[in-house]
Amino acid sequence: MIRRYDFGSPIHTGAVVRELPVENAAVPFFATEVKDSQVRFTIHMDADDLVFGLGESLRGINKRGHLYRAWNSDDFSHTENKASIYASHNLLLFSGKEKLFGVYFDDPGAMEFDLGYTRGDTAVITSENGDLSVYIIEADSLTAICKEFRGLIGRSYLPPKWAFGYIQSRWGYSSDPEVRNVVKEHRDRHIPLDGVCMDIDYMVDYKDFSWNKEAFPDLKQLCTDMKEENIRLIPIIDAGVKQLEGYDTCDVGLEKDYFVKKADGKPFVGAVWPGRSYFPDFLREDVRTWFGGEYSKLMDEGIEGFWNDMNEPALFYSEESIAEAFAVADKLRNENLDIHSAFALKDAFNGTANNMEDYRRFYHEVDGQTIRHDKIHNLYGAYMTRAAAEGFRRYDSSKRFLLFSRASFVGAHRYGGVWQGDNSSWWSHIKLNLQMLPSLNMCGFLYSGADLGGFSCNTTEDLMLRWLQLGVFSPLMRNHSADHTREQEVYRFANWEDMRDILTVRYGLLPYLYSEFMKAALSDGMYFRPLAFDYPTDDVACRVEDQVMLGSDCMIAPVYEQNARGRHVYLPEDMLMVRFRSATDYDLTPMEAGHYWIELALNEMPLFIRRGHVVPLAKPAEYVEGIDFTDLRLLGWLDEGVTT
């Protein structure tokens, strides 16, 4: 059962697809306070209450005990002190002896979620603008609440089948021979691969929908040749459009008035990779139609997948903020800088990026209304995703295209997937990757994954291998890294054969993983669930933060610690452990419910199959198209014994 309560004048966000009547009564469960146009929702939490939700956000699966902020932010340092990253998924689930319900705050502006941060027994949720709809969702289990919620927000995006293959990416690939070489290195060594991402270096001066004709003299031929090898190329598209006369995307955008504007009616100028840029007003349908159509320039060459970046939107500086910084610098130029002025100078420049003042400088048109950007900030990336997805549908409605975005809002889950942004090559980020996956699923984002191996910082061969062992289960399985970090394609490492073998596990399990994904997507279910969802009366299971249920039959428990040769695992019920070294080399151990220390050498990864269930395993293949979905072994612990 879902009930809706409105505050102020809610702005249409597009998150919800089902129109519900507005209740006149007060919101249940919360004490509500309206003050200075803010709305605050307060709820007492019992000692045992668990809080789930918030999709792509930092910290644990149980969100209780910290402060989070809905404010889509380009932040490449995912440390525990951060309250926001790239997405705002304002769903919370409260579960305890006295309460079981979900609440969705459909608010496109800034919100604060103080979940026992100020006071351990109290959650205070604040809408800063006070214009929102609140949905209270009740059902008899956490899984059922999420299903109801999906009914409210609509069905999840379906990527093409090949997008479940392994994808290699790196910021820096910049030419036809370089891309071909990455593919060759994989194919020569029989390392499975289905896609290669092209980062901003394929463009000319970072202009969207352009490609460097010298580096890629015949993109169409490259796409054709790659496709013959069962490889798809996946170029990046950034939100900002370079300010440049003679560049048609810019010219048309200006001529048709498609960019966001300042109060004086002039287009807002902010700098990103291409330097000074304009920002399409994706909230307008005509702008989406235009921008979504631009992707056809690349689709005409044979491209079938994209990733949308910098759509929080990220801003390096605006004309105004950089002018202010220079003014500070001019003033301090001849000073003997002390502790205060030296930092003031630094802060003046650091503060130009993703600056709150800038987000208040420009406006959108939403349903004929002019709305200042900060009021709807969290929608920007979602509407860029929607623009692209609608463009793909118009281009070829019979085909599924790959699309994943950095920024998102609930609603974008109908149009594309997400990646978890700029993580680091840190062991703690394997765990963070694991913890975000079920939370994203609660909010409808099923096709997701993190940069395997880590984006920033230098990876190591053991970190890479352990991270791939989690990546085996993540729908988007992409190795991506930043420019100037250690190269981390599998073939760069001394232990590349172990990595290749782990990749065969992905392809062996792919029939199962793909079908569980489709099942979740088509029945509004979850592919990843916290253990608390499946074992709500098991107090130990309810607090497990480093194991996750997968599909209807499995549990995963990756190793995420440096130098570990095993890990502790809690089995809430009898399970069969499959200890994989490759898709053809594994051993099986039936294990009764309980606590275990499990030995896992660096090249070994476990999968736990619930007793009485079976999981199919295919023969290894080097690309998704090559998997024989009819020649399957069944792994399981049945009454008759263990099947192999």
Ligand code: MIG
């Ligand atoms: O400011 O395109 O998150 O995946 O490699 C950095 C370069 C811009 C951020 C993305 C990352 C990508 C990078 N981009």
